Amino acid sequence: MSATVSPLAPKSYPDMPVIDGVRMATAAAGIKYKNRTDVLLMVFDEPASVAGVFTRSKCPSAPVDFCRANLPHGKARAVVVNSGNANAFTGKKGRAATELTADSASKAVGCATNEVYLASTGVIGEPLDATKFAGVLGDMHASATGDFWLEAAKAIMTTDTYPKVATRTAEIGGVTVRLNGIAKGAGMIAPDMATMLSFVVTDAAIAPAVLQSLLSEGVGPTFNSVTVDSDTSTSDTLLLFATGKAAGQQEVSDAGDVRLASFRAALNDLLKDLALQVVRDGEGARKMVAVTVTGAESDAAAKRIALSIANSPLVKTAVAGEDANWGRVVMAVGKSGEMADRDRLAIWFGDVRVAVHGERDPDYSEAAATAVMQQEDIAVRVDIGLGQGSATVWTCDLTKEYVAINGDYRS
Amino acid sequence: MSATVSPLAPKSYPDMPVIDGVRMATAAAGIKYKNRTDVLLMVFDEPASVAGVFTRSKCPSAPVDFCRANLPHGKARAVVVNSGNANAFTGKKGRAATELTADSASKAVGCATNEVYLASTGVIGEPLDATKFAGVLGDMHASATGDFWLEAAKAIMTTDTYPKVATRTAEIGGVTVRLNGIAKGAGMIAPDMATMLSFVVTDAAIAPAVLQSLLSEGVGPTFNSVTVDSDTSTSDTLLLFATGKAAGQQEVSDAGDVRLASFRAALNDLLKDLALQVVRDGEGARKMVAVTVTGAESDAAAKRIALSIANSPLVKTAVAGEDANWGRVVMAVGKSGEMADRDRLAIWFGDVRVAVHGERDPDYSEAAATAVMQQEDIAVRVDIGLGQGSATVWTCDLTKEYVAINGDYRS
Numbered sequence: 008m009s010a011t012v013s014p015l016a017p018k019s020y021p022d023m024p025v026i027d028g029v030r031m032a033t034a035a036a037g038i039k040y041k042n043r044t045d046v047l048l049m050v051f052d053e054p055a056s057v058a059g060v061f062t063r064s065k066c067p068s069a070p071v072d073f074c075r076a077n078l079p080h081g082k083a084r085a086v087v088v089n090s091g092n093a094n095a096f097t098g099k100k101g102r103a104a105t106e107l108t109a110d111s112a113s114k115a116v117g118c119a120t121n122e123v124y125l126a127s128t129g130v131i132g133e134p135l136d137a138t139k140f141a142g143v144l145g146d147m148h149a150s151a152t153g154d155f156w157l158e159a160a161k162a163i164m165t166t167d168t169y170p171k172v173a174t175r176t177a178e179i180g181g182v183t184v185r186l187n188g189i190a191k192g193a194g195m196i197a198p199d200m201a202t203m204l205s206f207v208v209t210d211a212a213i214a215p216a217v218l219q220s221l222l223s224e225g226v227g228p229t230f231n232s233v234t235v236d237s238d239t240s241t242s243d244t245l246l247l248f249a250t251g252k253a254a255g256q257q258e259v260s261d262a263g264d265v266r267l268a269s270f271r272a273a274l275n276d277l278l279k280d281l282a283l284q285v286v287r288d289g290e291g292a293r294k295m296v297a298v299t300v301t302g303a304e305s306d307a308a309a310k311r312i313a314l315s316i317a318n319s320p321l322v323k324t325a326v327a328g329e330d331a332n333w334g335r336v337v338m339a340v341g342k343s344g345e346m347a348d349r350d351r352l353a354i355w356f357g358d359v360r361v362a363v364h365g366e367r368d369p370d371y372s373e374a375a376a377t378a379v380m381q382q383e384d385i386a387v388r389v390d391i392g393l394g395q396g397s398a399t400v401w402t403c404d405l406t407k408e409y410v411a412i413n414g415d416y417r418s
Numbered sequence: 419m420s421a422t423v424s425p426l427a428p429k430s431y432p433d434m435p436v437i438d439g440v441r442m443a444t445a446a447a448g449i450k451y452k453n454r455t456d457v458l459l460m461v462f463d464e465p466a467s468v469a470g471v472f473t474r475s476k477c478p479s480a481p482v483d484f485c486r487a488n489l490p491h492g493k494a495r496a497v498v499v500n501s502g503n504a505n506a507f508t509g510k511k512g513r514a515a516t517e518l519t520a521d522s523a524s525k526a527v528g529c530a531t532n533e534v535y536l537a538s539t540g541v542i543g544e545p546l547d548a549t550k551f552a553g554v555l556g557d558m559h560a561s562a563t564g565d566f567w568l569e570a571a572k573a574i575m576t577t578d579t580y581p582k583v584a585t586r587t588a589e590i591g592g593v594t595v596r597l598n599g600i601a602k603g604a605g606m607i608a609p610d611m612a613t614m615l616s617f618v619v620t621d622a623a624i625a626p627a628v629l630q631s632l633l634s635e636g637v638g639p640t641f642n643s644v645t646v647d648s649d650t651s652t653s654d655t656l657l658l659f660a661t662g663k664a665a666g667q668q669e670v671s672d673a674g675d676v677r678l679a680s681f682r683a684a685l686n687d688l689l690k691d692l693a694l695q696v697v698r699d700g701e702g703a704r705k706m707v708a709v710t711v712t713g714a715e716s717d718a719a720a721k722r723i724a725l726s727i728a729n730s731p732l733v734k735t736a737v738a739g740e741d742a743n744w745g746r747v748v749m750a751v752g753k754s755g756e757m758a759d760r761d762r763l764a765i766w767f768g769d770v771r772v773a774v775h776g777e778r779d780p781d782y783s784e785a786a787a788t789a790v791m792q793q794e795d796i797a798v799r800v801d802i803g804l805g806q807g808s809a810t811v812w813t814c815d816l817t818k819e820y821v822a823i824n825g826d827y828r829s
Contacts, residue, residue: 066752066760096748096760098777131745132778241752320731320816321824328825334542337507341477341652349477349507366509367543405731407818413732414739 028250039091062243068095081215084118212251291408315343323405331376351392439661450502473654479506492626495529623662702819726754734816742787762803
């Protein structure tokens with residue numbers, strides 16, 4: 008948690024409604040931080056449907072392994088999240104820590120350990136002392152409450168400078184349902200998947216397989232389209248729970264059910280909201296950049312080109328310096344490996360077209376381009392001129408503060 | 419050219435011998451810089467064999483296109499290199515500029531334009547005023563001299579803080595031959611190929627096809643194994659010329675000729691020397707890092723893992739902060755996409771084993787690891803524990819100075 012809040016932070020937080028069927032509590036277990044909460048317990052008094060998406064790292068954390076093993080069971084009663092220690096690359100001790108935590112949670116909540124979900128975030132490679140959870144989970148279960156979303160978001164922060172929450176409503180078969188989500192993440196943020204930890208709960212009644220389908224589809228243009236530093240965490244975890252408590256809504260058990268349209272749109276919008284909040288809290292970020300690529304051979308090619316631009320240190324430092332250095336955008340297009348024809352490329356910063364037909368725009372105005380770069384939110388658009396593929400990804404600038412934050416993170 | 423020389427610069431420069439058959443001159447054509455040379459002319463009074471390796475960017479510069487088109491001819495009489503402007507993404511104007519430059523050079527030297535090679539480095543997207551070369555190339559040809567290597571290296575610098583030169587000798591069929599090389603590059607340095615501009619000349623007599631074979635093989639573990647910032651330039655050019663002036667050496671016309679052993683070793687050693695000099699001048703670099711991966715499924719897998727580590731902003735900022743943060747090395751192994759088993763990984767900083775069997779080394783000493791990180795040259799080794807593949811790549815740390823240099827490069 009940084010002393011200085013990102014200048015890109017939201018100006019206000021939404022009122023987070025209570026979602027029937029989920030209660031939360033936080034505690035200060037002293038994992039790493041002093042004088043702040045570092046454990047979150049989410050309790051579903053009746054089993055909730057659950058879906059999950061995790062890091063594609065070949066060296067995932069012990070909690071990721073634990074969640075993946077439980078997911079086929081499809082039902083959740085408890086979620087334990089800690090900040091300060093990722094319980095990653097901790098070997099047998101790491102597995103023992105997940106088992107001990109799940110055991111403590113199952114006893115506190117009164118459920119099976121395969122109904123428990125775990126997530127940890129923080130330093131990699133340090134053994135996690137899970138005995139610290141045993142002492143607090145019982146009290147947390149007793150005191151857990153439904154009106155606690157912002158506090159929940161605060162307990163899972165690491166280098167985040169602000170808590171991340173979002174809420175939406177949707178309608179399924181005439182019944183209004185709610186979705187609330189929290190997220191954390193500021194560095195080691197890159198596809199796939201983008202993040203970080205995020206937990207979304209809805210009171211809709213949706214079967215686990217359908218929930219999984221919705222979530223897997225939803226992450227592509229949202230969490231998997233944001234990048235802070237191209238570094239993929241060992242611990243990325245996004246879990247979606249459905250409590251089924253929305254009065255009168257019949258459970259949806261088919262992913263093709265037309266009644267899901269409104270819910271799908273609301274879910275995707277909420278995921279995008281949370282994902283962009285993560286980028287806006289990118290370590291050291293002072294500017295947010297939306298990179299849109301059009302005219303590529305395919306959507307997938309467009310996304311790879313967009314990520315090549317968004318992950319380029321030279322593009323990101325130019326943004327930090329408010330320098331309309333579109334030559335570096337050309338460089339990043341060229342290194343992406345995707346088809347591109349220099350003489351068909353066009354590049355815009357905001358609404359200012361800076362390059363067209365393989366050279367500087369004849370009407371190029373350095374002053375106009377620089378004025379765009381001086382804004383807080385910058386749109387970069389590249390048209391490849393070859394096909395119909397398009398994609399947008401979001402990133403932030405690369406500043407001296409990023410280097411400072413990451414040069415002494417452990418100390 | 420920076421006011422502050424990299425702390426990793428060589429303590430002294432080698433004496434660069436004259437190579438029979440090549441003469442050089444530099445001039446201040448005022449392309450971008452003031453009060454310094456910015457054009458280099460290399461002249462081969464008799465046609466030299468030539469080989470080349472270029473950027474894999476899909477948006478290469480006009481000079482790269484020009485060189486590629488001439489290379490099948492196999493013979494060179496002149497090389498014109500300028501700094502300050504890359505003549506990249508300059509469209510028809512860019513092609514016209516290469517034609518005008520080649521025309522001026524062919525007139526000055528008295529050769530065909532397909533015997534001229536061009537390279538430009540600097541800002542992308544700005545039209546290059548090639549008329550500035552026309553006025554200086556005639557005088558440069560007249561004054562060119564063989565004892566001018568360090569000045570040649572200086573004329574091609576951009577953000578480099580020191581000129582890069584190297585020399586080697588070898589033996590072909592009992593005759594001693596010499597190799598001299600110069601290079602420039604400090605940012606936008608990444609495979610493939612790593613760089614930057616580099617020009618190597620030997621007095622050996624070697625046919626163009628053989629020369630190309632030697633060069634293509636040689637770049638893999640040298641220029642294509644260094645990375646400063648993962649950003650691949652549009653202009654990367656490495657040219658190798660053989661003047662054939664070594665007295666009494668019969669031309670080698672077969673790439674499998676056993677007489678090439680000594681030359682091949684000397685060439686590869688010289689390429690590595692120049693490539694590492696580029697990394698040691700990485701923008702803002704304060705530390706040099708050699709990342710060695712062993713025990714991977716294949717050499718190619720090892721190289722991809724090593725590059726994932728070497729390009730990770732979080733690893734590079736940890737090095738800048740002298741933080742033995744091996745958790746980030748684990749992260750980078752995990753995101754590489756290559757096979758890895760957490761429980762078989764071992765990691766060393768210098769001679770200090772920090773992790774083994776999927777967790778922190780039981781004998782881990784933070785003090786010993788930190789002592790390694792405080793050095794200028796840091797060796798990171800990762801054993802994957804799965805196979806026999808190995809590779810080494812070289813990089814530098816990511817510092818606030820990198821951000822500063824690239825945040826206001828154009829201004």
